[in-house]
Amino acid sequence: MTLSALKMSKIEIRRDSSNCAVVNLHGATLQSWVHEGTEMIFVSKKSVFDNKKAIRGGIPVVFPCFGVWELGPQHGFARISKWSLLEEPTKDSNGDVKAVFELSDDDNTRSLWNNKFKLSYTVCVMSSGLFTELSVNNLNDSEPFSFTWLLHTYFAVPDVTKCTISGLSCLTYKDKVDEGKEKKEVNDLVTISGFTDRVYKEASENHVITNVAGGKTVLLKKSNFPDTVVWNPWIEKAKSMSDFGDDEYPYMVCVEAGYVANSCTVNAGSSYTSSQTIDVVSK
Numbered sequence: 001m002t003l004s005a006l007k008m009s010k011i012e013i014r015r016d017s018s019n020c021a022v023v024n025l026h027g028a029t030l031q032s033w034v035h036e037g038t039e040m041i042f043v044s045k046k047s048v049f050d051n052k053k054a055i056r057g058g059i060p061v062v063f064p065c066f067g068v069w070e071l072g073p074q075h076g077f078a079r080i081s082k083w084s085l086l087e088e089p090t091k092d093s094n095g096d097v098k099a100v101f102e103l104s105d106d107d108n109t110r111s112l113w114n115n116k117f118k119l120s121y122t123v124c125v126m127s128s129g130l131f132t133e134l135s136v137n138n139l140n141d142s143e144p145f146s147f148t149w150l151l152h153t154y155f156a157v158p159d160v161t162k163c164t165i166s167g168l169s170c171l172t173y174k175d176k177v178d179e180g181k182e183k184k185e186v187n188d189l190v191t192i193s194g195f196t197d198r199v200y201k202e203a204s205e206n207h208v209i210t211n212v213a214g215g216k217t218v219l220l221k222k223s224n225f226p227d228t229v230v231w232n233p234w235i236e237k238a239k240s241m242s243d244f245g246d247d248e249y250p251y252m253v254c255v256e257a258g259y260v261a262n263s264c265t266v267n268a269g270s271s272y273t274s275s276q277t278i279d280v281v282s283k
């Protein structure tokens, strides 16, 4: 690895002049993905980049716990840890460019969660979209470990009330804005018209999301992420967040691929891999 790559805090993964992603080593948070010249990802103008707080937007990596965590910070430590660049951006034979990031246990992670692990995160900028893959290796001597994880993707949208999300119909979801009640999704297409925070269990592997940035439609394809979380803070929650603008909620929707409704257990010496691909299917 070159010295300059070692010193960088953000890694540009550029496929060509109009397709590029930027990953911040703080949390390995993808903080920009430009597809055919359009920024597809929302980052709040009030996001704090102090290498301590989680970046408000992009694709934070949630591990080893989604949500409130009794052992440590909400959504775990991965999104606020300093990752390293394992493989510099490299072009493959069809022109797609891939980089790999890595996080290993250290004194801090073990003080919260006493396990030895290696996380690898692959980000690939393709002509058709964006591929992201998380792998975890259990490096404990003999103990299995359990975790939940999720890619907390913030899509940039021109007007969230115009977006539709498929692949959730008839599913059971936990409604976190209504005391965590279990409900059944009655709509074929989910739309957002208020504070929304839902964990859909065993959702479809494919979600079509319309009217994202540039009016485009994307197909979010998941593998080994059984659940899907949909989140928009709307007016009051937006006001309560110091790192999110009061008037920004119409311009984002989080559709999050996760393994969160139940935990995933990995034996010592074994690994587990989950991935998501976001294909831009129109415009």
Ligand SMILES: O=P(O)(O)OC[C@H]1O[C@H](O)[C@H](O)[C@@H](O)[C@@H]1O
Pocket: 054, 067, 074, 075, 176, 197, 198, 229, 230, 231, 254, 256
């Ligand atoms: O404020 P954060 O810790 O980044 O969490 C932002 C949001 O993440 C997920 O979507 C959760 O379902 C929400 O309950 C949470 O409010």
